[in-house]
Amino acid sequence: MIKVLIFDLDxxxxxxxxxxxxxxxEVATYLSSKYNISIELLYDRCLQILEKDGRGKIFDIICExxxxxxxxxxxxSIYRDAKPKLALYKDSIEILNWIKGNKLKSGIITDGYNKVQWEKIKSLGLEKIIDKIIxxxxxxxxxxxxNKRSYIDMIKFFNVNPKECVYIGDNPTKDFIGAKEIGINTVRIIREYGDHINAKLDSKYEAEFTIYNLNEIKEIIFND
Ligand SMILES: [Mg+2]
Known part of the structure; x- marks a missing residue:
């Protein structure tokens, strides 16, 4: 029986x-006032580079x-210090309420620069809702x-078996392989937008289940 639902964040x-x-x-605003160039121009150019080349070298290109x-x-650091207003997906709110209502437990495991990730967590109000965040x-x-450490720590924290947990994420390159190795159930969420929605990898990287809305997890758990 599933007792703990662990989510990826981004x-x-x-x-x-x-x-x-x-x-x-934020970066466009800073550069605009320093060099007297339109914010919109700089902002739009950031978006163009993002679409074409992805993240990574955007600010280098802009400066060049x-x-x-x-x-x-x-x-x-200006980018990382930005505190944009963020909102959970509607089905995220629904499933988190459902978890509470059914006396299940919730966790988050997220990668990324820690200061930024904790800001996002705070901005989304997740500290108050989620039982354990790593x-x-x-x-x-x-x-x-x-790496398996975070999954193992999660299991220890809740004092459950891996089979009693499910990990839900969007990125097959890294979300499921470690979880599967220690026996945690895995679910891939494919949303309308996102960097990894079209990724198709070798079956060892893929989750056992694929869903398109987090509410579908309920069926998976009930059929368990
Ligand atoms: Mg993600």
């Missing part, structure tokens, strides 16, 4: 791009194109998913 419980866009706006004499690390970056380097 693109599983909320739409991460809203966070990214909020960060771009505009000949800004800027320390990119400074821009990264930001893998708090362990130090090398413990991000698929």
């Amino acid at each position: 693109d599983t419980l909320y739409y991460e791009k809203n966070y990214v866009l909020g960060g771009f706006r 194109e505009n000949k800004f004499d800027e320390d990119v690390n400074k821009l990264v 930001v893998t970056d708090d362990y130090g380097e090398g413990f991000g998913k698929p």
Whole structure:
């Protein structure tokens, strides 16, 4: 029987791009006032580069194109300090309420820069709702998913068997392989938007179940 539902954060419980866009706006605002260029122009260019090349080198490209004499690390810290208003997906709220109503337990395991991840968690109000939150970056380097440490700590915290847990995430490259190795049930959520919705990997990376709305987890649990 499933007792604990463990979630990934980004693109599983909320739409991460809203966070990214909020960060771009802060950086565009800073550069705009320093170099007297339109915020919208800079912001739109960030989006274009994101669509074309993904994250990673966006601020380097912006500085190069505009000949800004800027320390990119400074821009990264402005991006990370941004506190955009975030909102949970509707079905995230529904399933978290359902978990509470059914006396089940909830957890989050999330990778990413710890300061940023905790800000997101706070902004989404998850500290008050989720029973155990692990930001893998708090362990130090090398413990991000698929490393098994966070999954094992989660099981120990709730004092349950892996089979009594389910991990729900969106990214097959790292969300399921570690969880499966220790016997945690796995569910992939595919949403309308997100960086990994089209990823198709070898079966050892894939979750046992695929869903399109978090409420579908109820059926999986009832059929368990
Ligand atoms: Mg994710």
